Amino acid sequence: MSLVAVKPSPPSNDKRWKIVDATMRRHGHEPRALIETLHTVQETFGYLDDQALRYVALSLRTPLSKVYGVATFYHFFTLKPQGEHACVVCMGTACYIKGAPQLLEAIGQKYGIKPGQTTADNRLSLLTARCVGSCGLAPAVVFDGEVVGRLDKSDTLARIEKLICAKPAEVQHDT
Amino acid sequence: MTPEELQKVAIIEQESQEQYDHRIHVCMAAGCLSNRADLVKQQLEKQIAANGLERRCTVKGVGCMGLCAAGPLVSIQPKGIMYQEVKPTDAPDIIQTLDKAPIERLRCDTAMPFFKEQKKVVLENCGLIDPERVEEYIAVGGYQGLLKALTEMQPAEVIEEVTRSGLRGRGGAGFPTGLKWSTVAKAQHPDGRKFVICNADEGDPGAFMDRSVLESDPHRILEGMAIAAYAVGATQGYLYVRAEYPLAVKRLKQAIRQAERLALLGNNIFGTPFSFNVDIRLGAGAFVCGEETALIASIEGKRGQPRPRPPFPAESGLWGCPTLINNVETFANIPPILRNGGEWFAQIGTEKSKGTKVFALAGRVKNTGLIEVPMGIPLRRIIFDIGGGIPDGRKFKAVQTGGPSGGCLPERFLDMPVDYESLMQAGSIMGSGGMIVMDDTSCMVDVARYFMEFCMSESCGKCVPCRVGTAQMHDLLVKIIEKRATDSDVRLLNELCDMVQSTSLCGLGQTAPNPVLSTLRYFPEEYEALVQAGREREAAGSNGSAMHVAPQLKPNSTQPQAHVDSEVTP
Incomplete structure (x- = not known):
């Protein structure tokens, strides 16, 4: 019986798996590297899909149930692909007091999506955050990673329009 | 690095700063950055x-000015002028008036x-130094506390100094x-x-x-962290930071690299036998990971679920080893305590709560931002x-401290001193320092519901008691x-509060009822009005005319607009 574990091969030829492999290698493929690895996968691919979870489980010699457990326990990890643009409405206490629910309602009404959903044309994902820590600027919304504070309904909708109408060339893609 | 070299870095940096007539500081913390600082x-x-002023002026990005x-805030040193709401188009005016009277508008x-009214200990360098350069930190006395600890003190003496300071x-x-x-x-x-x-999983909304x-x-x-490691005999540190704070993560990574380069972290720091390394672990958005045993589970790569204590992490923590967990602000207080002595620190604050406390002042208050005040200062x-009071001519209603674990305090507590014991007695807690002011537009029952929804979905x-009780x-x-x-x-709500409080496993459940209990205690009339309306x-309804009567049933007390239309017909 061989004690040498067979090294699993990445799910595809995508070169980005090398980044994931590098993270796991840095932690010696120990099960404790699970959260760090999932962070890398999400940063690289945008979300965690089934094959990624299977690959990480095999590589770190961790039961898939445990990997799935961790991936679903933490809010930061998402198992669904996101739309081209993300709009994250902060629902921290200060933002809540200063009208974040109304912003959320306005966006939901205009685009017909609830928090956690993506529009049918895949242009916009609407998300909520527990608190982005910009309480001094409440209410705050994060548009594709950019925090904007002191918003009202019309500002927010105008910014989203601008965001999703930007030509693909102006939008930065990592690939 | 030797002690002499540390001194040299400080002197070179001070001199290079002083060669400029004007040093322009631009706040580059997340708040001002989002306003395009x-x-x-x-x-x-x-x-x-x-204008060819490179030799006389310098511009640097600094941390939060509060x-x-x-x-965006801009300050001009050494004159000490501060400008607010600066736009990029104001730049020519600012540069041209450097030698003249400041721009009044x-x-x-x-x-x-x-x-x-502020007293800065933790924030003493915030807004003054460039967080991306270790030299600036050294120039204002940085790493002197570590140097003193390593070269002049025994670990037990360091602990004694911290104990003497009364830091909590x-x-x-x-x-x-201590x-x-x-x-x-x-x-x-x-x-x-x-x-x-270091617990930097600041999850409180x-x-x-x-x-x-x-x-x-x-x-x-x-x-x-390095001073703490020397005192307790550790060689490895972890900084557990929220992934939602990308800028903080970036600056910490950079700081660790710089400190390693100058041998302020690593092996044989300052030529002593003491070695210490720090790694960053990213949180992944679970509020419960602020609880120490859950945080340890998360660093170990598991789901962040707490476990019963004892054993406390101090005896059996990460990988079963003795582990010291402190919050960011606690560690931030350590270098000045070592530099100036525990007695200096103990002079600030009240008898049982020493030092200062940093608060994030937000909500319905004019001057939102970051403040640091001596313990014992009245809320008013x-x-x-x-804070400058309540904007838009509104009336103060409540102040919420301690986030989902804290409570809402009404006007009659405004003259109460802010310290651990007083806040606890009033039914709230000090918490990590969030302070949200609410005016008469906020419905306290809705605030209680907001926090309960938070605890319900964050319950691990x-x-x-916590999983079912909060729901x-x-x-x-x-x-x-x-x-x-x-x-x-x-009545049932009251009983549940008591049950969840006394039987939950960790702090999340034990404190989850606080927002409900404090609002029930201080704002019973708001609950009563809603129940009365239901009655x-x-x-x-039993007369069969609910549809017609509904509009008159809205209570005439202060109800939030958000819920006026939430009446559902059965």
Whole structure:
């Protein structure tokens, strides 16, 4: 019986798996590297899909149930692909007091999506955050990673329009 | 690095700063950055180049200056002029008036209570140094505390100094820091390993103190951790930071690299046998990971679920080794305590709560931002002097401290001193330092529901009282808000509060009822009005005319607009 574990091969030829492999290698493929690895996968691919979870489980010699457990326990990890643009409405206490629910309602009404959903044309994902820590600027919304504070309904909708109408060339893609 | 070299770095940096007649500081913390402070800085640099002033002026990005409400903030040193709400187009004016009188239309009054009433210990460097350069931290006395500890003191003496300072944990519970350190120092483990963890998983909604300190003065945390590691005998540290704070993570990574380069972290620091390394672990958005045993589970790569204590992490923590866990602000207090002595620190504050406390002042208050005040200051001075009072001519209603674990305090507590004991007695907690002011537009029952929804969805699900209890309490609160509740529902809510509080496994469940209990205690009339409306509706409903009577049933007390239309017809 061989004690040498067979090294699993990445799910595809995508070169980005090398980044994931590098993270796991840095932690010696120990099960404790699970959260760090999932962070890398999400940063690289945008979300965690089934094959990624299977690959990480095999590589770190961790039961898939445990990997799935961790991936679903933490809010930061998402198992669904996101739309081209993300709009994250902060629902921290200060933002809540200063009208974040109304912003959320306005966006939901205009685009017909609830928090956690993506529009049918895949242009916009609407998300909520527990608190982005910009309480001094409440209410705050994060548009594709950019925090904007002191918003009202019309500002927010105008910014989203601008965001999703930007030509693909102006939008930065990592690939 | 030797002690002499540290001195040399400091002197070179001080001299290179002093060669400029004007040093322009632009706040580059998250708040001002989102108001495009980066463009302001860029334009200022451009203007300096265009006017050929490179030798006389310098522009640098600094950390949080505190008054986030008026960002982007720019200050001009050594004159001490501060400008607020600066736009990139203001750059030419600012550069041209450097040698003249300041621009009045942009002027921010630094003599106003917001600045005068504060006392800065933790935030002493915030807004003054460039967080991305270790040299600037060294120039203002950085790493001197570590140097003193390593070269002049025994580990036991360091712990004694911290004990003498009276510092208590700034994460919320207020456990004496010296006592915690000495417990870890005494603990033994067969393989001799010990760990120091910095809890930077600032999950409280409405709190951003830790984020600001990490973004504005990251080396201070590393120094505090290194001193702690020396005192308790650890060689490895972990900084557990929220992934939601990308800028803080970036600056910490950079700070660790710089400190390693200068051998302020690593092997044989300052030529002594002491070695210490720090690694960053990213949180992944679970509020419960602020609880120490859950945080340890998360660093170990598992689901962040707490476990019963004892054994406390001080005896059996990360990988079963003795582990010291302190909050960001606690570590930030350590370097000045070592530099100036524990007695100096103990002079600030009250008898049982020493030192200062950083608060994130937000909500319905004029001057939102980051403040640091001596312990024992009355709430009124924080909200009305420093905070500038309630905007739009509204009336103060409540102040919420401690996030989902804290409570809402009404007007009659405004003259109460802010310290651990007083807040606890009033039914709230110090918490990590979020302070949200509410005016008469906020419905307190809805605030209680908001926090309960938070606790319900953040409950890790391990213990039944918290998992089921928070969901039941949330449903009852919704029922009350929708005016479907009866007196027995309110009674049941009270009983559930008591049950969840006394039987939950960890702090999350034990404190989850606090927002409900405090609002039930101080704002019973709001609950009563909603229940009364429900009663009337039921009476009308039994007469078969609910639809017609509904509009008159809205209670005439202060109800939020958001819920006026939430009446549902059965």
